[in-house]
Amino acid sequence: MSQEELYKAINPVKFLKKHLDKSIRPDGRDLYEFRSTIINKNSIKKTEGSALVKIGNTTVICGIKAELAEPDNIDPNIGYIVPNIELNKLCSPKYRAVGVSNDSQVLSQTLFNIFVSSECLDPNDLCIAKGRLVWILYCDLICLDDSGSVLDVAVLALSSALKTVRLPKVEYDLDTKIIKADDKIRNPLNLKCMPVASTFMSFEDHLTADPTDDEEQIADSLITISTCDGKFNYIHQPGGNFLDPAKFDDLVKHAIINKQLIQWYPGHMAKGAKQMQQKLKGVDCIIEVHDARIPMSGRNNDLHYSLLTAKPSILVLNKKDFVPEELKSKIMDTLKVQRNIPSQPTFFxxxxxxxxxxxxxxxxxxxxxxxxxxxxxxQTVKEHSIMIMGVPNVGKSSLINVLRNRHLNKKAASRVGAVAGITRSVLTKIKICEDPLIYLLDTPGILMPNIKNIETGMKLALCSCFQDHLVGEENIADYLLYWLNKNQNFSYLETMGLEEPTDDITYALLSCARKYDKKIALKNYSDNVVEERPNLLAAANHFIRAFRTGEFGKVLLDNNYLLNEQ
Structure with a gap:
């Protein structure tokens, strides 16, 4: 046992406090950083749906069995979801060895409350014949390892399993009371949204996200916030000190933004990542493209290690016209220290x-x-094949088109757009040069499956690396205002119609809406009158667009990395 492990065992409270006072966790995470998430769907055969979810080391598997039954007399037209989670000594020594523990019962009831309050599934959709026949979904969850935040993992496991459920087509004859089931025709559930839980820990003056089991044991209080479709829907606080209400809104924002960013990994991205690895044998060189405003935050570390270390590579920092000229040398110096390919050529x-x-x-x-x-x-192939890769909306397709135009004097071969996700597949070869013969492979933007922290996610959102509505335009605008104020950039005052700086995003958006007469008509149903109110969403879009078009001058969002290097 090392000295650090011995100190942790003897003084766990002091050990944790020592780290949190330095704004870092014992496992190296930031205070609001969530652990990496792995989801494996359809992991159990002979179920209607299943999923295994792992966050950090905490692992929960969920299997769903559907049964036909007569409805309850009180609610004869609805079906039911019945979650039940098993917590035993195999997953953590804090649970009972056998039997149903109180922890299991409480967690099962909390799961039920979260999913009912989220209204993700209309129970009427589980009704086959009113008053006669309904579906009951028995959702059995087993915790294989509880290393902290088990409720978060259980909710995500149940959500993921519900997405995989396929129910056979069933018909009920009211006259003969005969049930006909067609197993060849299976339909998914009509899910409106999927709840996601985020647990936070309060310890002295510190708040942290996604606590480990060790942190939970000495926490002053724990609170789990469930969000669905970007909105708060349930709160669970199993004892401990009551959370300061002033901090609650901030935690909800972290829960909404962090989880939406972490989970946003569309199917075309997962497919594209596999295709890129499969095509690697036929590639001679890789051009890695990034937004020069986020040269460190924008990099996909997973693809970096799996692709770039295998082939010669070039780093292209695009959109250099938005970055201060005097900072480019510092960016280069920082990248040389951080990346594992010190000889990688870099071009702005x-x-x-x-x-x-x-x-x-x-x-x-x-x-x-x-x-x-x-x-x-x-070695015997005369043509050169170059793959273009990077996160969404950094200009990969634009680079291909400008290279094609420069070397072949031909028009665009790849679609481009200001919205993330335009390129959705690994295309066939695009010729860009005749002598020597060179082909480029355009690829979809592959965003990192696990974004390290909320600030990284907000920087990516601000640079259009994913679609604005996934994070929320007002949330992006709020971060932009924070960043501009932090860096003493008050050029936004004129754009927003303000006389002096403010850190109140609502006040700033109201001012912007008034200046540009951005209004929205809302009907007051109590007196049937249509009222005009300031359109804060339109104002937020105006503010974000002003940044993206360079109205606030040249910026480097990753300047905090440069400061750390100095």
Missing amino acids: TNCKDQRCTGIKKIIPKAIQMIQESNRFNR
Whole structure:
């Protein structure tokens, strides 16, 4: 046992306090950083739906069995979800070895309350024949390892399992009372939204997200906030000190934003990541494209290790026209320290400028690197194949088009757009040069499946790396206002119609709405009168668009990384 482990065992409270006072967790996470999430759907055969979810080391498996039954006399037209979770000594020594523990009963009831309050599934949809026949979904969950925040994992396991449920088509003859089931026709549940739970820990003056089992044991209080479709729907606080109401809104925001960002990993991205790895054998070089405003936050570490270490690679920091010129050398120095490929050539580019010197250097450098590398299985192949990769909306397709136009004088081959997710598949080869013969592979933006912390997520959102509505335009605007104030950039005052700086986003958006006459008509049903009110959503979009078009000057959102290096 090391000295640190011994100190932790003897003085767990002091050990935790020592770390939290430095704004870091014993496991190295930030205070509001969630552990990585793994979801494996359809993990159990002979069930209507199943999923295994792992957050950190906490693991819960859920299997759903559907049975036909007569409805309850009180509510004859609705079916039921019956969750039941098993917590035993195998997953944690704090539980009973055998039998149903109080913890299991409380957690099962909490799961039921969360899903009922979320209204994710209309129980009327589980009714086959009113007053005669309904579906009952028995949701059995088993905790395989409780290393903290088990309710979060259980909710996500049940949500994921419900998404996989396929119920056979059933008909009920009211006259003969005969039930006909067609197992060949199976339909998914009509899910309106999926609840997600986020547990927070209060310890002295500190609040932390996703506590581990060790942290839970010495916490002053725990609170779990459930959100559904971006809105708060349930709160669970199993004893302890009551949470300060002033801090509650902040926790709800963390719960909504963090979980939505963590889970936003569309199917085309997962498919694209696999396709990219499969096509790697036929690739000679990789061009990694990133937004120059977030050169560190924007990088996909998973793909970085799986792809870039296998082939020669070039880093392109696009949209350089939005970044201060004097900071570019510091960005280069920081990247050399942080990345594991110190010799990776890096170019700043602006794909809207055909005369950009960075764009002129990319293909010659790629050719040089390919010629100097060991091509192994491609030694006899004369053509060069280059893959373009990066997070969404950093200009990958724009780069292909400008290179194609420059070297072949031909029009665009890849669709581009200001919204994340335009490219959805790994395309066939796009010729961009005749001598030597070079093809590029455009790829979908692959966002990191687990975003490290809320600030990283907000930076990505601000730079359009995923669609605004997933985070919420007003949340993005709130972070933008915070960042501008923090960096003493008050150029937003004129845009927002303000006379002096403010940290109140609602006040700023109201001022913007008044200045540009952005209104929304709302009907008051009590007196049937239509009223005009300030359109805060339109104002938030105006504020965000002003940043993205450079109205607030050249910025580096990742300047905190540069400061840490100094």
